[in-house]
Amino acid sequence: MASVKVFGSPTSAEVARVLACLFEKDVEFQLIRVDTYKGQKRMPEYLKLQPQGQALTFEDGKMTLVDSREICRHIAEKYVDQGNKDLLGTGTLERASIEQWLQTEARSFDPPSSALVFHLAFAPLMGVEQDQEVIEESRRKLNKVLDIYERRLQETKFLAGDKFTLADLSHLPNTQRLASHNGCRQLITSRKKVSKWWEEISSRPSWKRVVEMQQEPLPVI
Numbered sequence: 001m002a003s004v005k006v007f008g009s010p011t012s013a014e015v016a017r018v019l020a021c022l023f024e025k026d027v028e029f030q031l032i033r034v035d036t037y038k039g040q041k042r043m044p045e046y047l048k049l050q051p052q053g054q055a056l057t058f059e060d061g062k063m064t065l066v067d068s069r070e071i072c073r074h075i076a077e078k079y080v081d082q083g084n085k086d087l088l089g090t091g092t093l094e095r096a097s098i099e100q101w102l103q104t105e106a107r108s109f110d111p112p113s114s115a116l117v118f119h120l121a122f123a124p125l126m127g128v129e130q131d132q133e134v135i136e137e138s139r140r141k142l143n144k145v146l147d148i149y150e151r152r153l154q155e156t157k158f159l160a161g162d163k164f165t166l167a168d169l170s171h172l173p174n175t176q177r178l179a180s181h182n183g184c185r186q187l188i189t190s191r192k193k194v195s196k197w198w199e200e201i202s203s204r205p206s207w208k209r210v211v212e213m214q215q216e217p218l219p220v221i
């Protein structure tokens with residue numbers, strides 16, 4: 001049985017990010033599906049790892065991690081000689097550029113994109129009132145950061161250079177949500193270079209497998 005285990009639902013952005021990385025690196029793993037919306041996160045096996053029932057838990061032997069970006073770094077470093085060898089770069093300068101864009105994703109792209117998708121897509125389904133101020137502010141922040149991406153992608157094929165790396169992979173879950181929502185899609189399609197970049201990274205076999213997993217029904221527990 002695989003020593004790597006992932007607890008969570010592929011529909012979670014955090015889990016999807018890790019799954020994409022595992023597929024890129026050809027790492028065998030076991031996914032223990034936990035639907036955080038239906039209370040299955042309270043299953044005893046999961047609670048031993050995550051007393052607070054967070055969206056993601058990652059086990060690799062005796063190591064347990066819960067932050068998706070940290071997990072992706074761990075996977076890329078530990079399994080450096082298999083699968084995609086470019087995820088963390090091959091030199092100091094490449095690694096520094098990748099880390100810079102990873103930080104941009106985590107600090108500047110993820111917060112407004114998560115807020116926008118929640119209020120436009122999830123809030124109505126959950127019976128939560130949409131916050132128009134949050135929506136407009138999130139859209140403004142996203143426009144600003146995507147303008148930066150557009151300029152960057154005029155110089156390079158991918159964010160950190162001419163190779164697909166963790167910098168691009170980390171964007172996959174939330175960009176998928178933006179591109180799939182009628183109220184957000186134009187943020188991507190209105191920018192020629194960003195749109196081309198999205199087409200490129202979303203067509204990778206690793207991400208297609210994750211999307212397929214997101215559409216599979218949860219097992220009955």
